[in-house]
Amino acid sequence: MSIEYNLDGRNGGTTKPSGVTSYFLFLAACVTVSIGVVPVAIFVLSLIRPCMPPIISGLIFSACQSWGDDGGFGFLFRTGVGFFEWYTWTIITGIVSFVIMLMLLYPVEIKLLLITMMGRNRRNNRCIALKEYRTLQLLSNFHNFAFYYPAMAIVTGAVMICGSIALYVVISSADIVPLPVVILFSIVAFDFFLIIHGIFKIVSYPYIKSVDFIHLVKNGKYTKWDLQFINSCPLQNYCWVMADSSIN
Template sequence: MGAILMPFMAVIYSLLRPCMPPVLTSVIFPNCKSWDDDAGTSFSARLFGSIMMGCVAFPLLTTVIFSIAVVMVYPTVVKLVLIQTMMRDLNRQTENTLLMSTYRILQILTDMHNSVLRQPITATLVGAITICQTFALYILITATSIVPGVVVFFFFMIALEMFIIIMGAFKILANPFLRSVELLYYMERKSGSKWGKRFVRSCPPSKVTLGDGKFFDRATSLVIWRTSVDYLITFLLT
């Protein structure tokens, strides 16, 4: 919800407070003396600035939502559904040959997903989210008594959304690896033939790549959050 509200907030700010960063008109209007100033502009000029801000904010929002929800999370959910189906079939004593062929489908889906998330897409996205989280927290800690309340609320929404992405969406990306490791363990135990056990050992777990040879696992969300906090501490000490 916050991600949807932020572009509308930016449009309203540019209409009511044209000199308030990060509104684009704050660097366009030359007569801005303070954040509360209207630069002596007419309503039509502020309306034009708010339309410009909307043309920037809404495509940016669409890009972020598409990158997180469609490119990263949705294929992961599909893989989780496939793994859950295989676990249910395994409990029903389904033939191993059918499960093995289904797991090959999972591998193909994983390879296709990782081919989209190769360098530098995932690394850039994770880095951008980490930096946004760091700067939003920095503003909230150091400038709360200086900047207007609306700006504090804006950065609070950014920090909250970045926290949800790190601890929510990135946590979901680790689930295919955890679930597939468990699935392969039970498949090997219930495989009667040596050929079946050998086949299961040759199957790698389903991993969502980070683009640099690493992948999302149980601790990835905490590592990204710790990195953001480390950057924040560095900025506070400088």
């Protein structure tokens, strides 16, 4: 946030990469809706279908004969289970949203802002562009440390597995399972579809744009010392962060 504030203030608060704000706000809105809708849907499901997965009462108690059965549970019991499920799913969706939006996507947005500033300062002020390149490299290292192996592999695998399961239920069992379950898994499948085809793609943008910047530097009017400074930045070996910064 400090980096974003400094970059924004340096140019009068008007410097923002084209299109970044729109899709970031769209994804943030989708996450916010999911945090509000999923726990409420689980709570309502606990009241009307207490034996239906993923409601805990339907998984623990043997009184349930089918998903549509009420299990003989009273209203107070259903309400108690509903509040427990609402709290649990609020925590789950909140943690997932925090990891995806703040730990994964927000640093990527700051990197894109830095790369945009470097491109603008490349001709006007070479020293500022090189300083921002070093800042980008340090931010990339911190981001890598947060998702050091096997953290990113676990996040990617968990997202793909959960998305595949939700999509499989929607496609193969839509005419078998009750409508509330179909709606719930449809919301989950849509969220993971956005993560896989939206957020994971956005995460690759700093690498692509940094490659373009390296080519611009290589073909630009930079001194030998400038090139040595950029070469002094360690190579980025992890998936999305930056390009190979070697310039020959």
